[in-house]
Amino acid sequence: xxxxxxxxxxxxxxxxxxxxxxxxxxxxxxxxxxxxxxxxxxxxxxxxxxxxxxxxxxxxxxxxxxxxxxxxxxxxxxxxxxxxxxxxxxxxxxxxxxxxxxxxxxxxxxxxxxxxxxxxxxxxxxxxxxxxxxxxxxxxxxxxxxxxxxxxxxxxxxxxxxxxxxxxxxxxxxx
Numbered sequence: 001x002x003x004x005x006x007x008x009x010x011x012x013x014x015x016x017x018x019x020x021x022x023x024x025x026x027x028x029x030x031x032x033x034x035x036x037x038x039x040x041x042x043x044x045x046x047x048x049x050x051x052x053x054x055x056x057x058x059x060x061x062x063x064x065x066x067x068x069x070x071x072x073x074x075x076x077x078x079x080x081x082x083x084x085x086x087x088x089x090x091x092x093x094x095x096x097x098x099x100x101x102x103x104x105x106x107x108x109x110x111x112x113x114x115x116x117x118x119x120x121x122x123x124x125x126x127x128x129x130x131x132x133x134x135x136x137x138x139x140x141x142x143x144x145x146x147x148x149x150x151x152x153x154x155x156x157x158x159x160x161x162x163x164x165x166x167x168x169x170x171x172x173x174x175x
Contacts, residue, residue: 048094048143059093066165067093067145070130070137075110078166087173088118089164094143098122098169099162107154107161112169114162115154123162125150138162 050058055068065071080089089099089112099114099122107113117123121141128137128149138147147168154161 046096046142050143055093060167062167063092066168067091067140067143067147070128070146071165072148073111073165073167077110078112080112080166080169080171081110083112083171085171085173087171089114089169089171091140091143091145091147092168092170093145094140095170096122096140096142098140098147099164101171101174105155107163109161109163111148111163112166113154114164115156115158115160117162123147138164140168 052068056064059067062073066073083101083104085101087101088097089101089104090097097118099116100118103114103116103118105113105115123138124141126137126139128135135149135151138150139145140147145168146165148162148164151161151163152159
């Protein structure tokens with residue numbers, strides 16, 4: 001007669017293990033366990049909806065590949081990495097304000113990184129299970145464009161690292 005051993009793992013313990021796993025710095029080892037953004041209402045209630053043909057007319061091929069096809073720019077290629085001026089980073093697709101330069105930091109990853117969006121409803125998050133891993137995708141909350149991913153290995157005060165594709169954003173210096 002075969003015996004089966006059944007292990008019951010309390011939910012609090014399982015979530016603790018997953019949270020520890022999500023804090024590892026390697027993106028391939030990360031597990032998305034929670035949402036960081038709580039307000040899904042876009043700024044001003046504004047939504048931008050366009051056909052693929054309309055997006056292709058207003059975006060560069062690189063912007064289209066990232067924003068509309070969930071692509072990723074090569075690390076270290078974004079001119080936004082070297083911006084240290086005070087100002088605002090906007091969605092390249094719809095000009096939604098996304099991040100303040102006050103929350104930008106050098107993560108050493110090769111992509112512009114921020115520890116918080118400019119407002120809780122500036123971005124939205126979704127589960128991304130592509131490439132054999134589970135991550136938290138960051139999208140523009142107005143046009144739905146893919147911006148990058150958020151990880152739990154950022155600096156204080158939030159401990160978050162919004163790792164963004166620079167090609168998905170524009171920057172305007174504060175006047």
